[in-house]
Amino acid sequence: MIFTNLIQTNLRTRRFGKEIEYYQRLGSTNLEAWDLIENNEASHGMIVITDNQFQGKGRNGNSWFMSPSKGLAMSLIMLEPLSLKKAVLIPIAAGVAVAKALKNRGGKPKLKWPNDILLGNKKCGGILCESRISGQTVNSMVIGIGLNINETENDFPEKLSQSATSLSIETQHSNQRELICAMVLTFFEQLLDNLDSVTSEWTNYCAHLNEITSFNHNGVSQHGLFKGINDRGQAQIEIEEEVQLFPSIILD
Numbered sequence: 001m002i003f004t005n006l007i008q009t010n011l012r013t014r015r016f017g018k019e020i021e022y023y024q025r026l027g028s029t030n031l032e033a034w035d036l037i038e039n040n041e042a043s044h045g046m047i048v049i050t051d052n053q054f055q056g057k058g059r060n061g062n063s064w065f066m067s068p069s070k071g072l073a074m075s076l077i078m079l080e081p082l083s084l085k086k087a088v089l090i091p092i093a094a095g096v097a098v099a100k101a102l103k104n105r106g107g108k109p110k111l112k113w114p115n116d117i118l119l120g121n122k123k124c125g126g127i128l129c130e131s132r133i134s135g136q137t138v139n140s141m142v143i144g145i146g147l148n149i150n151e152t153e154n155d156f157p158e159k160l161s162q163s164a165t166s167l168s169i170e171t172q173h174s175n176q177r178e179l180i181c182a183m184v185l186t187f188f189e190q191l192l193d194n195l196d197s198v199t200s201e202w203t204n205y206c207a208h209l210n211e212i213t214s215f216n217h218n219g220v221s222q223h224g225l226f227k228g229i230n231d232r233g234q235a236q237i238e239i240e241e242e243v244q245l246f247p248s249i250i251l252d
Helices: 004-010 029-038 090-104 167-171 177-192 195-205
Strands: 020-023 047-050 072-078 109-112 116-119 122-134 137-147 212-217 220-229 235-239 242-246
Touching (some): 072 177, 137 177
Antiparallel strands (some): 047 072, 109 116, 212 220
């Protein structure tokens, strides 16, 4: 069970995490967050969190595995309007915030564009940012974060055993999920105050600079040399000797 009072005790934020919607079992924290927004039951900075997310989703419709009562599945709701210039950097800032939290707890995290969190060259988490826009303004955004925290090797399905890991596996000790949640929110809020430097911080954690990378964009498989991200958070991918730009955020 996740104790929301422990999250709030460890927060060092002005607004993020002050209101928490906790569910013992939930299909998707992102979907629940959007339901709360649409029903006018959400507030800026509210988080939706669950002990057992059984229909977690990733980018391009991929699913996300979470072991009940061992992983961390949460979504942060942002309702204050953002310019597109700032909004496109939100996924980058979220990745850095997660990396900082994992590093604080003894991990050696790396980031893989657009949304993967790595430990020991294996995936331990992911980020999914979804938004609603009007013109050049993002009116609302949900930042979904899924992290493997206390899973053991036996917890992962066989098909994930070679590619997935957890903070506990990499550090050889268990971790308090509430503390990690609070740290992610605290680091994230701090990063939002200084978005101009977030791309350079992301690059410091990058796992695949100047390496071949494969990903899906708008349902199309892409393959090329990853040359880093620009000041708009866009990936710079060299494909057939031409550098192309790809966004890191889903804008609806």
